[in-house]
Amino acid sequence: MHGLLDISTLHYLVLGAALFLLGVIGVLTRRNVVIVLMSIELILNAVNLNLVAFSRYWQGMSGPHGGPMALHGQVFAILVITDAAAEAAVGLGILIAFFRNKETVNVDEVNLLKW
């Protein structure tokens, strides 16, 4: 199956990279703290996509690392999801502390550590 419309692992990886890139840009560029946190989630999910794609790839391979039980990536993806959830909770906690202190949700207004 090598046609242009055949979906191969590469497509997933590219999608994952694109999502990752969007997430990074979002973290670096957006002014609102909530959007930044969402972008972080986007990064983590892009990583998940990557992991699952690779897991599927190895399940299609034969050999010592391959075979139907090469589930390492998917297991790791579950861990990442758990981790993302926890991180979201912590992030929202920081956001609330952030808001209570400065009455704003704009990141570039919290620069107390400026020299």
Add this chain to the structure above:
Amino acid sequence: MLFLDHIWIIPLLPAVGAAIMFFFGRRLQKATVNAVCVGAVVLAFLMACGAVVQYTSWADANHHQPYQKILYTWLGSDTGHLTYATHDGSANFQADAGFLLDPLSSIWLLFVTGVGMLIHIYSTGYMAHEGGYYRFFGYLNLFMFSMLTLILANNYALMFVGWEGVGLCSYLLIGFYFQRKSASDAANKAFIVNRIGDAGFLLGMFFIAWYMGSLRYTDVIAAAHSGRFAIGDPFITAATLLLFVGACGKSAQLPLYIWLPDAMEGPTPVSALIHAATMVTAGVYMVARSNALFVLAPTSMKTVAIIGALTAIFAASIGLVQNDIKRVLAYSTVSQLGYMFLALGVGAFAAGVFHVFTHAFFKALLFLGAGSVIHAMSGEQDMRNMGALSEKIPITYRTMFIATLAIAGIPPFAGFFSKDEILWQTWISEGGAYRILWFIGYLTALMTAFYMFRLIYLTFYSKPRMSHEVEHHVHESPKSMTMPLVVLALCSVFAGFLGWPHSLGGSDRFAKFLDPVFARGEAQVLVEEGKGQQLAAGEKEEESTSPIEYALMGLSVAAALAGWFAASRFYRDADKGYVEPLAASAPPVYTTLVNKYYVDEGYDYVFTGRRKLGDVRLGVLGLGEASAWVDTNVIDGAVNAAGWMTRLTARISGWWDKWIIDGIGVNGPAILARMLSYPARLFEFGLVQWYALVMTAGLVGLVFYYVYH
């Protein structure tokens, strides 16, 4: 050997007495003080007798070696850590707290404790009405302890401890009436002049230690007898001359005799004990103990003899015209000590020791008797104010008369035998110069008889010249004072018999007793004395008696009688305002003698302050001031300079530490870091997204690096 093994108790007993006086004396009754201090010395005397008796039997069984008892190693160690380089090798320095008993120290031990005991008893009477009773006896006991340590030591270092101790006690006792300026000045003078001698003693000791490798008597004598050293060895000559300087200081020879007449400021028992019988004989003891070294250095022996003879006649001449009864006796002591050194100097060691022995008795008797006279005269010491006391104080008079007969050298009293032996040994020494020394000694004997009988006549005969109240108060002294006088008088009579010479048919047991001490080594050959050959063979000093000996003996007796006769003629009828015959016939001679040859003034001129001689104002040579200036400015200046250098170095070091080490070394990097951080800080905006951007840039950089490297 009970007493021998515990010989160290003998010095300890008076030391304990002194300690008790020091701690508790003030609260004690007079009777307790007497019991403790006098008892200590009495016990010491008894123990000394026992020790000497036991020694004689021990020595017979042990080849007449000296008996040594070593308590502990005082200086040095048994492990060889104090090894030092000697003149020809190395030696292990060791000086023990050890005691040695041999015939020489036995004699000293007996008369020191014996005469000391009698003087302690006398002092209970003499000092009964004085203040500071316990202090006096404490000092006396301390003196006995020091003197016994000096005598019984088995090495020069411990002897020096005793030497210094007696010097100290002399100072304390001369200055006993310290409220009197003259007394405290005299005490200072005694101690300072003694110290000058001590410097010589120390240097001599150092020479001996360096040259012979040890300070113990047995080692030194063995080395001297071994023949390793030639006669006239320069180092031994130097060492013995320096030791003799020490002896001059302690035993009041020229030029260091000046302290002894002034020392009469102390109470009379002090004069008797310290400045007649015991302390001043320490120098003689030291030279006698070092006889093996002196024999190796004929130059030193000659020096000793010459100084001894000169001192004898010098002091005797001054004593001819003194008016204070104690001064006469003081100069007499200096003169008799000169005789002793003359004897040692010509090699007649046994004769010199014999004279020490007899002199101790009659001189102590003279001083104690003088004290009794002063006591009877209510404190008067000037003979011009005495007279006709023989009936009123008979015991004092008779005992003093016996002592005078002894010191004048009239047979058969003690002084005759010892003095005559010395003069005989001087005459037969080889070399014409010794005849001159004999003549000096002979003149001195003449003068001695004269001034001693002058003293007797002025004090006990002649017309009474004192005031009437004093005359009424004249009374004989209490038993505590007269009993020692009687005992000493008996000794003055009979002690001479111990040295009855061969020429008169006696056995001279004294010299025989001392033979092991003064025997020469096998390998030595004596150079000068005519009797040298005989001595090298270990024979006795004089075997055949020549007629010259009898002739000289007769001359000595004639001199003594002539002096007696002359004194009798001039002073028997001295009345108030009598005139000294010398003052009448030769006034300038008289003035010189009365002013003691102006020696003290001379020393003053050379060393210390300004002197006026009559109306003439002398300048000051001021050697003393010059020395003091050198000490204050040059020596202390050097010390101060060392201190100043230390401070300067410290300040430089401090500056270096503060500004260079701390400034550049420690603070420098910090300042550099701060300077570099200023521009670096500008990158801190405080924005999280900026940090995230930088992190991402770094991450990208890393990825590129790994992919394209």
